[in-house]
Amino acid sequence: MKVFRRVKQNLQWVLINVTGLSIAVACSLIILLYILQQTSYDRFHSKADYIYRITLESNQGASSIHPARVYGDLRQMVTDYPVIERMVRLVPFRNAIVKIGDQKFYSRNAFLTDSSFFKVFDFKVISGNSKKAFSQPGQVFISRTLAIKYFGTLDVIGKEISILHQQDPNFKVFTIDGVMEDFPANSHFHADLLSSFTSEDDLTTWSYTYFLIKKGTDINALRGTLQQKMESENKSGNPAPVIYLQKLTDIHLFSHKSREIENNGEIRSIVLLVSGTIIIIFIALINFFNLSRVQFISRLKSIKVKLINGASRGILAGEIALESLLLSVLSISVGLVIAISLSRHLGISIFDPDRIVLVFLVVLGFIFTIALLSVLPLFTSKIVNDIKVTSRQENLYTYPLLIQFTLAVTAIAATIVLNRQMDYINRQHPASQNANMMVIPDNPWESIQRYEVFKNELLNSTLITAVTAAMEDPGSDILDAVDFEMEGIEKKEGQSINIFTTDSNFFSSLGIHPLAGTTELGFTPSQKWESDAVELSQLRENKSSDKQKLAELEKRVGGYREKYILNQSALKMLGIYNPGKAIGKRFRINFFLPDLFPEGEIVGVVPDFHYTNLHSEEKPLAIAPRKMFNYCFLISIDPKQRGKAIAKIASAWQKINPEFPLQYEFITDTYRKVYAGEYAQTRVLSLFALISIILSALGIFAMAAFSMQHRIKEIGIRKVNGAKVFEILALINKDFIKWIAIAFVIATPVAYFAMRKWLQNFAYKTELSWWIFAVAGLIALGIALLTVSWQSWKAATRNPVEALRYE
Amino acid sequence: MISLRHIYKYYDSKFQRTFVLKDIDLEIHEGEFFTIMGPSGAGKSTLLNIIGMLDEPSEGEYFFLDQHVTKLSEKKKVEFHRNYVGFIFQAFHLIDELTVYENIETPLIYKGMKVSVRKSVVADMLDRFNMVAKKDLFPAQLSGGQQQLVAIARAIAGKPKLLLADEPTGNLHSDQGKQIMELLKSLNKEGITIIQVTHNEEFAKYGSRIIRLADGLISEDSGIATAEKKTNKTK
């Protein structure tokens, strides 16, 4: 009863504390769950500790790559090394088109795999024989979701499903052999559809390759052996690639190779989240500690009276702790409600038996800390055994406030830097601000062959302002490195260049201007020419005797000299510092189909235009106009008639590619997707900064309110003696400014170094200008001054007579 | 009951030691109504606080009910507060957040009394002081005299043997003061030992013995004086 009355009397304090503490509880619970979830990836496999993914890092200088998947047939390794018990390969269908009945859809979660799949991985099978899975060609297992969505039942064994691999012209038909439970959220890949290998062709391709290693194997020694073997067999003339064996359970948090199956998590974001949470917990606890000190002072009288009336400190501590318990229970309940509703969004359950103990411990920790903080003043402050009640509290706004503001300034500065970096990165990409550029990404092979038809169809309409195409989607990686020759250049050993094909109008469509030469290519070959060139190369390769055909093809193909464009990184690699010097130089890349990329000249040099993502440095690129490899179409539409333009594109697609569904997005979204992780971090950190500012402001607000209550008499006397309102405001605000200034001085280097560390993860980074920290300090100062002034204004404008009567 | 021997109290500041009490020797017996008088700053409150075990002497020995107080543990002192000593102050010192009823109840809770017993004791007190109608009010809603009545009720609710009153009438006008003094007198008759500090000569006379403090020294002790008078008379 008494406790509730106190709550009512101190509603303001209670609200501030409950707000802060419940947010702290919610944050720590959510972050705890999130961390548990992130660190649990792939641990549900009973053999998780013995599964390794093999990757190769090519060793070729600037054009080196380290993809998550490997090329070629590694079956020999399993035979040669008995410690490798099993191997599982996952060959993605890439952007496959799946056909079930007359329904068609794209799937990035379809893979070819080995019969060892279910023997290495512990994914649950609902129906079908997992022991015999993938042992015969043409078998598929599909996920529960897929079965329900497209068949409406789990009873699908024996039914047919057709899949079109991105690079195949025709659908292949498979028979459903089993249904798998949907893969757990904490798996680093989520297959909807797994099929057995159907032909030997499938085996010499890119595949994600996992080894099941015998227990107790020294993995470094194994790696060394494999590496040696690789080097001894290396006859390519280039340095042998470096082998890595990556632990399955490390993939999710620590792997950022190119072409990962899915976007992995990041240990960095966990560190960021934990820091943010610690900041919030600290600020909330400091608020609580401050308020309980303040409360302690205001109840000093009753504490003394109780002591005189026979209470021991222990009893009083108990009373205070009991009150704090009420606060804890209230805060924790609110916090739990927030945490539970948030956890639903994240798809992590708080009440999972694995987690409930930890959740319980966190809750207990909070109750204990809060109780401890609330009784602390009783034991640390000297209660003079004198009944005169004194309440001097000059040093209230000191260290706790200092810490709080240091944290707040750090959080604000970090938020500004993160946002600026993301903005900076986004602006580096061509057309990243263009809301009217549509991307049709990752197209099926057949639709690429119909690109010219599609383009012409679109350009018939005034709704479409430009159509171009490129080898890769915006923001992805360019991985294909080839040998090259250039006039006047002594190539270094194993030096190669990355090839990037585009449609001839690519640069003008994306607003990229040349540094030297031109990007206006004039005549470039048609797709007909391209297929002729391919045929010619193949005939020559096969030493065809069809002289007439050869002559005819040579006549059609020959005579075109390639128009190469280099980017600045390529010039840097070649040691050319004046872009103009490269123009007109003879150049060719050595492609396995030589006629497809004939010799020619360098006609232009472009800056590093950052069509690819900025996680790594721009690769040296040789760009040539060729259409048959341009998996991504880019279409500029009339901004005033977007709806109509989209409808036009859809109908053109339907007319030309009736067998494929149309998928599209806008380029701004494409880039944003690439940095989804960073954007999420930025959002979370901004949220944390906002929360920490609000909590700090609440804390200051309460302290100022309390301080005013106790200075009303002083202010009254000063006013009676002629002080102006402004002078009183200045008097009170002066204290705060001092502390925030000190907080600013402490926070600046902390935030600076933290941010420098974060920015190291980017190959291209924004500057850490001094003004960012100044702005952060000013924001903190502004908010503090506003809150304090609100209170001091009320006190200063009060009628002094009223104030003096108060005591 | 109370025996003070060579009690000194001083405060050390940077440059000097200020004596508040100097060599106080005092013997107070059970059942006495004892008054301490003297000018402001003489050390009256300090002395009372030492007797009430709220403060400690800098030097000297203090025996309470034959216990050596200076050597008593914190726990034991709390025990004494609970069972033997009640306090009344000039500023009443009621707990603002608690009602009249709860204020009176406070010491009983710390004594570990059962709820039912507590209820009857508090009811008894309210009845005795005519405060039944006011039991749910807060201190701020009472007049000064009423607040002091509550403070007294609280002080004696635990049936202390010793009641310490530091200027109990200081904040009251004379009618209310008189009423309080009458009350103290009747409590004394019931057997409670009372030690009061007052500036009021008239109220001082309610006591059976008066000492005067000046500059930390006992300048006059009516106990000794009356004893002398008595011996004089018999002579």
Ligand SMILES: Nc1ncnc2c1ncn2[C@@H]1O[C@H](COP(=O)(O)OP(=O)(O)OP(=O)(O)O)[C@@H](O)[C@H]1O
């Ligand atoms: N903590 C302290 N430090 C220094 N001096 C103190 C302290 N507490 C009390 N004194 C001094 O002790 C002296 C006695 O104080 P005390 O409160 O006992 O006086 P008093 O006789 O009760 O006066 P009054 O009639 O005004 O209540 C005063 O001069 C006071 O300044």
Ligand SMILES: [Mg+2]
């Ligand atoms: Mg006094």
